[in-house]
Amino acid sequence: MKYPKISYQLIRLAAVCLLLQATTLLSAQEAEQKTHQAPLSKMELQTGDSIVFLGDSITHQCLYTQYVEDFFYTRYPKMRLKFHNAGVGGAKAWDALARFDRDVAAYHPKYVTVLLGMNDGRYQPFNDEIFKTYYDDMKELISKIEGIGATPILMTPTMFDARAARMGKRPRDPASVELYNSVLAYYGTWLREVATESGFGFVDMYGPLNNITIAERQKNPQFTIIRDAVHPDAPGQVVMAFALLSDMNVQRQVSRITVSKKANGEATSTARGGKLSDLKYSDNGVSFTWLADSLPWVVPAEAKLGAELTKLGHRMSQESLSIHDLPPGRYELSIDGEVVGQYSNTTLARHVELQGNPKTPQYQQAMQVALLNKERNDGPVKNKRNTWRVFQAYARMKRELDAQGDQKDQKTVAKLAELDKRLADQDRVIQESEAAAKALEDKIYEINQPEARKYVLKKVTAAKKK
Incomplete structure (x- = not known):
């Protein structure tokens, strides 16, 4: 079969366009790959550096933050750092934004650890609209931390102890008790993705608390280190301090x-x-x-x-x-x-x-x-x-x-x-x-x-x- 000359020209032109598109796509993919960053593997610190612990009531307890400070006081006695606890009971990500300038930026931090999400999920089964609010506020908060020249260290929400909640006297919605720890897992998994893709620090608080709890319940079914289901007791806060320091690869x-x-x-x-x-x-x-x-x-x-x-x-x-x-x-x-x-x-x-x-x-x-x-x-x-x-x-x-x-x-x-x-x-x-x-x-x-x-x-x- 013979084709008109114009058909061959169109075929060649189409082939060239496809080749150009493939080349452009490949170049875009290579460019994207070049922008990928490695997550922060350790905190690089020297005398005078400031660390801000931003969070909710679990930070406001002044326990895991205290134990992290103890580590630095004893492990690096010649290096004087500045520590600032910026936790407030009941806080959500929006609340951290509202006090950011005076309670975070004013301390000129090199690193800001962020422990938020326990209150943001509102203690109910997963709700996409609620998560969207958390998503938007956290993204803005992260941008503000970067905007003051600090590095965010994103930390998963801690564990909601459903068994402790069931053993407690406070009336709770059974569906929320059953599902809320899973909601926090979802929030934490998203934070890990953000940290990984953006080159931030990441600390898994959720895993160690859950893993220790299930291991101990094999010996004692009533074991808990979160008696009120939400706020880790002093031993649980040591687990948190350990997780932070371990994931940041200190000496x-x-x-x-x-x-x-x-x-x-x-x-x-x-x-x-x-x-x-x-x-x-x-x-x-x-x-x-x-x-x-x-x-x-x-x-x-x-x-x-x-x-x-x-x-x-x-x-x-x-x-x-x-x-x-x-x-x-x-x-x-x-x-x-x-x-x-x-x-x-x-x-x-x-x-x-x-x-x-x-x-x-x-x-x-x-x-x-x-x-x-x-x-x-x-x-x-x-x-x-x-x-x-x-x-x-x-x-x-x-x-x-x-x-x-x-x-x-x-x-x-x-x-x-x-x-x-x-x-x-x-x-x-x-x-x-x-x-x-x-x-x-x-x-x-x-x-x-x-x-x-x-x-x-x-x-x-x-x-x-x-």
Whole structure:
């Protein structure tokens, strides 16, 4: 069959167009691939940097934030960071936007951790319109964080403990109890996608809390670390602090000391996390002086269960001591003259971990830091956060009135005026609270400095039988 010449020209033209379209599409795809960013893998920090913890009542509790601060106070005693808790009970993403300039931007953060969503889902089964509001407000909030030159670290909403809700006395909608933890999973999965595609930090708070809970319920069906179903107790907040620090890949080990003998019998050592000196080795034991770079991460007594559930000491704060080539027997270890334990020569050869030993002077020093920071958070930090509750009520009421146009409800107008009066002293309260918090932090930086410790390991002589 013969075709007119014009048909061949049209076919060639169509082929060229298709080739150009394919090339353009390929170039666009390559360009898109080049813009993909790696999610933030760790926080890069130096003295003077500021971290803002933005959130709702779970942040307002001043617990996981406190334990994260404890980590930095003890792990990096020479690096002074600035911490600001920006949590307010009942907050949604919109509320964070309303106070952003004064409560976030004013602190010039390098990183802003964001823990919002528990209230945004409104404690009901998934609702697309409700999620759209959260989506829009969070996107705007993230843009504002980027706009002040900070890096967002997006954190999933925490766990809604349906079993704790069922065991509680508060009446709740059965459908909401059954489904709300799944709603939070959806919100958190979206946040992970945002963080991954935008190069932000991401922390999974939801997974560790749920995983620990189900593992513990295999042993005790009534186990919970969220007794009111919403707000993690102190142990649960340790799980959260652990998740944040773990996902941001902070330095995990405090120290590792290994002492042994060379072939000629001369003592030798390798050490990380400090400086070892004055090493002496004999058949009866070993002695040396150790100046660590940091202290172990410890938490107050009420949070101890969380440290056990996460194996916090071993996984995030290990102080390892190995002594090889000792004659068989048991050995007593003392630090600065205080006995901290007895160990066999075989145990010492494997290694012992000292970070969780409350008898060591470094543990006791770290606990002083933790208790002083607890005082700081229970007092001035929480006092400052409480004044923002009033602002939140004011901002919500003002938005409600603005939506009413010219026909404003006069009772609401009067309530707004009363809240406005209560806010007259907000700046003064903030300044006084921050001054008191800084004074306590100054004390923390006086007591968190590692000291040279004298380690003495000596063989225990068995008592003679009479």
